[in-house]
Amino acid sequence: MAELFNAAEYLTERRVAEGDGARTAVHHPRGTLTYAELSAEVARVAGGLARLGVRPEERVLLCMADDVELFTAILATMRLGAVAVPCSTMLTATELSVLVSDSRARVVLGSDQFADTVRAAVGPEVEHVVMTSEWETLRADPAPAYPTWDESPALWLYTSGTTGKPKGAMHRHADIRYVCETYGRQVLGIGPEDVCLSVAKLFFAYGIGNSMFFPLSVGASVVLEPARPAPDLLASRVRRYGVSLLFAVPSFWGPLLASDLPDDALAGVRRGVSAGETLPARMFTGIRDRFGVEILDGIGSTEALHIFISNRPGAVVPGSSGFPVPGYEVELRRPDGTVITGTEEPGMLWISGDSVCTGYWCRTAVNRQVFQGEWMRTGDQYVRNPDGSLTCLGRADDVLKVGGIWVAPAEVESRILEHPAVAEAVVVGVADTDGLDKPVAYVVPRDGAVVDPDELVAFCRAGLASFKRPRAVVVVAELPKTATGKVQRYRLRERPLTVSV
Structure with a gap:
């Protein structure tokens, strides 16, 4: 029998037990939650889901804005031993209906601003739809944490990947702890005094790590921002909450650099992080020279849950993704499958690490192509530089x-x-x-x-x-x-x- 482990307990009650109950866990548009308040709220939302009949390993689909309801609902679902399925809020009703059907969800949670989309997406198989305006009716007596273990399913994240068709990447409770102990602790160096703000939303693997897994794993704070990210908005949040870790993507760093914000707009930010696409060297040097923020560019994936290759603080190689994160192995392979051991020869990037998902839900043919033993084919073309850093050449079908x-x-x-x-x-x-x-x-x-x-x-x-x-x-x-x-x-x-x- 594997070790008993529940990721929701790891991120909430463990912090209270270690003396962080009075520390601020979450800043949201209507206030704050301490770790003690967050733990209690998660237990009450879990009680409400249990009252609706949510069972262990059953999927709960969420189409919600980055606010306290989504934050607590994801944790509450995992607390019950059920599977949280946060989905993009930019999907049409037709697109969302595909995920509702594919996940077999009987319970769907939604934010009021997406009510029309959510209600149009659900079919007769969905027994309960709860919107944020009905949240008080959902909350109930606290539910105890289900005795999940490392291998228990915790989270599905849908990705289009290389096929263009959505696939549910299935993650275990253990995967969440693993990314916190590898990238979060050994690369990001996150600590209890940090305040995190992420451009990427919670329904994205990158965003849920930035805004939930990493800060809660060490007793830090997170700022939830449901609005569309814009340089002036994010800069105001940085000032208001004392943000120290700012997570974004190149499509945000570029407009930030081109903005007319004052050069001290990011004062207090000790580190920036970029992922999603390669950060151009110009953006790295521009943000560093103008705002005084060093950006750690890296590459991750939905399938691996977060970043597995990253630059290091004080040792950034501009224009590259950096070096393998401790706990992960990488290989560059030729089309015939042989491994490239030298430098400056491009190849397909394969990775291995314990946070890689168990596979895609009901996608046998694709699983056999992407997951081979301990290795996962990323679909990205990379080259190893003479200094050992790795540079992305683009998706295999983009070259x-x-x-x-x-x-x-x-x-x-x-x-x-x-x-x-x-x-x-x-x-x-x-x-x-x-x-x-x-x-x-x-x-x-x-x-x-x-x-x-x-x-x-x-x-x-x-x-x-x-x-x-x-x-x-x-x-x-x-x-x-x-x-x-x-x-x-x-x-x-x-x-x-x-x-x-």
Whole structure:
């Protein structure tokens, strides 16, 4: 029999038992919760879910804003031994209905602002729908923690991955403790005095680690912000709550750097973190030089629950993802499966670590492709640098072959982002009149700047091999992105555009 372990107890009651009951755990839009208050509230919400008939290992689906109700409901579900399934609040009713059906959820929780979507998404198999306006009717007498163990299911996170179809990555209670003890403790160095603020929301693996797992594991505080992130809003939260750890994605760091905020806007932030996509070197140096914040860029995944390769404090290699996080192994493999041991040869990134999910729910064919023994195929192309750091070349299906030579979009994007007029850039392959892929750049100008496409192509030619230059530059007001800030490259590829050279 495995060790008894409940992640919700680990994150709440354990802190109270260790003397942190009076410490602030959560800042939310309507107030705060101490660790003692959080533990009590989680037990009451768990009691309400039990009264609705939620059973161990049963899924509870949540489509909710980043507020105290979602925060406590996730913990309450795990406390009961049930499985929390937080979902993107940006899904349409049709998209959400797929997840409701796939998860077999009988209980769905939703925020009032998403009521129309939630109610349109549920079918007759759903027995209870509870919105935040009905929260008082949900809370009940405290329910005891269910005696789960390391291997018990705790959390499902849906990801589209490389197939474009949502898949539920199934995580154990032990996975939560593992990411806290590896990345949280040994890389981030989080401590009880830290205050965390995350651009990524709780329904995202990156966000739930930033805003729940890491701070609660050590008795730190978290600031929940349900609104859409914007530089001025986040800067105001930093000042108000004394934020020390700021977690974001490149699509936030770029606009922050281009904003007119004062240079002391992030005073008190001792460390920034970036994930989701590669952080361009320009953004790292720009944020460091202007705001005095060192950003630790890294790569993680829904399947691994959080970051497994990261830069280290005081030893950042700009433009790279850094080095393997303690507790994880990485390999770069060739198409024939052989392992690359040298440097500067690109290969597919495979990882191994105890936080990797047990698989995708009811996706046998995909499971056999992605999970092989202790190893997981990430779908990312990487290269190992002479200093041992690892640099992302993009998703395997993003790499272009131009004139018979492989071109990594990330390399071209990095050069474009060095141009002073450019705030954001994405390079995708677009077929020319002969059906051959050519690199095309979609760029967002900085506020008040004008991008001259011909001049930008010349700028790229001056800093890159000629064949890597974009054959066309398209200026856009914004890039299509997911709810977590990742650029939807496929939508750019689908745009009608003719490339003649």
